[in-house]
Amino acid sequence: EAAVTQSPRNKVTVTGGNVTLSCRQTNSHNYMYWYRQDTGHGLRLIHYSYGAGNLQIGDVPDGYKATRTTQEDFFLLLELASPSQTSLYFCASSDGGLGGRSSYEQYFGPGTRLTVL
């Protein structure tokens, strides 16, 4: 069973605060993704990466930075958090279409609920 973990599970910060969300996958997957999920918007892709040191921009990247330090670890950084970034954040991984599996077969973490006051 694929394993993706996220920390923290819940985070409260103030406007202008600095937040780092962490994600680790033990699936040996190449691709990792950060999504946010909001009522009325569904799941939206923020950033993704296809390997250590690589970063690609998703649909809603403004206000977010990301860094992929190893194959296992992918971080999402909010350097000046705003209330509009209050959301449920999910990390996911996939093997990017290798080994016969589709890159759309993604394995998600449990999510981090972020509240920016």
Added chain:
Amino acid sequence: LAKTTQPPSMEAYEGQEVNVSCSHTNIATSEYIYWYRQVPHQGPQFIIQGYKDYVVNEVASLFISADRKLSTLSLPWVSLRDAAVYYCIVTDKGTQVVGQLTFGRGTRLQVYA
């Protein structure tokens, strides 16, 4: 990306078979069909994928009409743990943003004991 239409909600009792439909009338020949579900307070979970005909795995079956405009996810013997929102996604494996998933509103399945 093909637009999908699902019923907003369904209800079932434990032990029943549940069939969740998804209409994708504009599906392109290059597009595949994926199903995910999301239980409250958890991340989405991949269920099954298919291109045509019939696909089955240990969790569910997927029936795809001959013209590929309709797919049906079949869950045998549902339990309370199957209560979730079920999402049908139609997408091209070759889209530029690799693996980007776009979830619609899905079908909320309520299961009663």
